[in-house]
Amino acid sequence: GAGVSQSPSNKVTEKGKDVELRCDPISGHTALYWYRQRLGQGLEFLIYFQGNSAPDKSGLPSDRFSAERTGESVSTLTIQRTQQEDSAVYLCASSLLGTGGPGELFFGEGSRLTVL
């Protein structure tokens, strides 16, 4: 597609349930990032993929969070046993590195997660 696509755009769930958030990056972009943004806050780094590998998972808040990427394309962020503090907008971004350009991130519209 033309831009980064994320789904669902909105998700309301009950505490303790699992959720899956999906990201479709720009075609050909090798790098993919997940960030979390709480209301009125900055972007908190979660995880970075280069191809299908995740060299840095240091931002994942706990072992309830996991992510994978397949086919150097779609990525899924899974949150197990959701807690109220997981409520936030989860932003996915992709970039193209190594072409001589700045390699800026292109963001999706985000998935707004509300845990009741």
Added chain:
Amino acid sequence: GQNIDQPTEMTATEGAIVQINCTYQTSGFNGLFWYQQHAGEAPTFLSYNVLDGLEEKGRFSSFLSRSKGYSYLLLKELQMKDSASYLCAVRDPAGGYNKLIFGAGTRLAVHP
């Protein structure tokens, strides 16, 4: 450690000039980005600096001093639509890859 500091909020008048500062301390440095984020929307790319000096792009300019760990975003001829959050981000190549670390953002309110 890694730390990026920006003022939390700023206000300015339509037609004026505003400068938003950003200081950073990171393990490594491979470029600094500025993004604009309107409320409820995704961040969009504004500018990129990797060498010292000023980069100008229409009404927006961005400056970098690597020795001081300092950047600013300059917005001229402010318009009401410039009311948004402005995010400073540093690309840190530590570990052999490029992680973009964001500051908390500066909320700019432009008044008539």
